[in-house]
Amino acid sequence: MAAPSRPTTDEQTPVLEIEELHVTFRSRRRDVRAVRGVSLKVQRGEVLGIVGESGCGKSTTALAVTRLLPTTAEIVATRIRVAGVDLTSPSVRDLTKIRGAKVGMIFQDPTSSLNPSMTIGDQIAEPLRLHAGLGRAEAARAAAELLGRVGIADAQQRVGDYPHQLSGGQRQRVMIAIAVACTPDLILADEATTALDVTVQAEILDLLRGLQRDTGTALVFVSHDLGVVGDFADRVAVMYAGQIVELRDVRDLLSRPRHPYTAALLECAPRIGTARRLPTPILGGPPDLGRPVVGCAFRARCARVVERCATDDPGPELERIGAACWNPVSSVSQGSAS
Ligand SMILES: Nc1ncnc2c1ncn2[C@@H]1O[C@H](COP(=O)(O)OP(=O)(O)OP(=O)(O)O)[C@@H](O)[C@H]1O
Numbered sequence: 607m608a609a610p611s612r613p614t615t616d617e618q619t620p621v622l623e624i625e626e627l628h629v630t631f632r633s634r635r636r637d638v639r640a641v642r643g644v645s646l647k648v649q650r651g652e653v654l655g656i657v658g659e660s661g662c663g664k665s666t667t668a669l670a671v672t673r674l675l676p677t678t679a680e681i682v683a684t685r686i687r688v689a690g691v692d693l694t695s696p697s698v699r700d701l702t703k704i705r706g707a708k709v710g711m712i713f714q715d716p717t718s719s720l721n722p723s724m725t726i727g728d729q730i731a732e733p734l735r736l737h738a739g740l741g742r743a744e745a746a747r748a749a750a751e752l753l754g755r756v757g758i759a760d761a762q763q764r765v766g767d768y769p770h771q772l773s774g775g776q777r778q779r780v781m782i783a784i785a786v787a788c789t790p791d792l793i794l795a796d797e798a799t800t801a802l803d804v805t806v807q808a809e810i811l812d813l814l815r816g817l818q819r820d821t822g823t824a825l826v827f828v829s830h831d832l833g834v835v836g837d838f839a840d841r842v843a844v845m846y847a848g849q850i851v852e853l854r855d856v857r858d859l860l861s862r863p864r865h866p867y868t869a870a871l872l873e874c875a876p877r878i879g880t881a882r883r884l885p886t887p888i889l890g891g892p893p894d895l896g897r898p899v900v901g902c903a904f905r906a907r908c909a910r911v912v913e914r915c916a917t918d919d920p921g922p923e924l925e926r927i928g929a930a931c932w933n934p935v936s937s938v939s940q941g942s943a944s
């Protein structure tokens with residue numbers, strides 16, 4: 607089998623740059639500020655995990671990059687750049703160039719992402735014909751090879767199968783084959799293993815990790831499960847109520863969390879939490895993003911709350927200490943964000 611080719615971006619340019627991203631879902635009844643000032647960079651070959659509980663804006667952030675949000679979503683950003691292409695105000699041409707070619711996407715539910723009336727071989731071959739300019743026969747050969755590389759046995763025979771003939775895990779492998787077909791610079795995986803049972807989940811994670819390492823593709827791995835993310839991300843962004851509240855190297859974040867919300871998430875994850883045997887649920891819920899948030903969005907649930915938490919947004923502290931918090935959990939040496 608030919609060695610996988612490597613993506614095209616040069617070493618220094620971040621593969622993904624997001625600066626001050628805001629996404630608001632507008633409706634006649636109310637506006638929901640789902641993403642409130644997210645900034646992040648992902649370097650070539652890096653795995654960034656994004657974690658946080660349901661509704662905190664993980665998917666909206668990921669989908670805003672490739673503009674796969676409904677028309678009710680208003681996206682405002684100082685900068686969105688993927689592999690050197692400016693997507694802050696993208697043209698249809700830029701988006702076509704980016705989706706599938708420079709960014710591969712894997713979602714939670716492969717059933718709704720795959721076309722039920724098209725063979726899996728044709729679905730894998732499609733981006734190769736569209737973006738890599740391969741002819742029909744060449745793309746079909748490459749599709750069979752990709753199917754084998756993502757671990758489908760008897761790939762040559764299976765290319766003619768339709769999605770309903772595959773198990774959930776196999777369908778997710780097909781999604782991965784489609785996502786990596788054109789050797790993208792970036793893979794966005796949103797809850798890619800959440801719907802699968804534990805054994806299959808582990809196999810798919812291994813596959814993703816292997817492909818990511820072989821190709822040097824950057825990976826943004828979105829999950830509500832800090833245990834899964836902690837296993838293979840290089841850095842982790844913890845989101846809460848539409849903001850990143852902690853963004854640090856994975857080992858530092860897991861061993862010495864700074865934001866009280868990260869610490870609480872770790873307590874809820876028995877596999878990686880420290881001494882506790884029983885997970886402790888985080889009491890209360892996030893604020894209503896249909897209303898303005900004043901001060902820290904976590905304060906109603908926070909045991910470390912201090913006076914200014916009620917009035918001042920701790921967001922700017924993220925860049926300074928790696929956590930958006932006025933009273934962080936672990937002691938922080940001045941100016942250290944790692
Ligand atoms: N199409 C939409 N229209 C209106 N509001 C939306 C839409 N999609 C998401 N939202 C709202 O935006 C906020 C962020 O949702 P998002 O799906 O990004 O969260 P998430 O972190 O991915 O959650 P989950 O872990 O459940 O996937 C939530 O309050 C959600 O209700």
Ligand code: SF4
Nearest residue numbers: 902905908915931932
């Ligand atoms: S800013 Fe205040 S309320 Fe928010 S997490 Fe930190 S200590 Fe808690």
Ligand SMILES: [Mg+2]
Nearest residue numbers: 664665666797
């Ligand atoms: Mg989501």
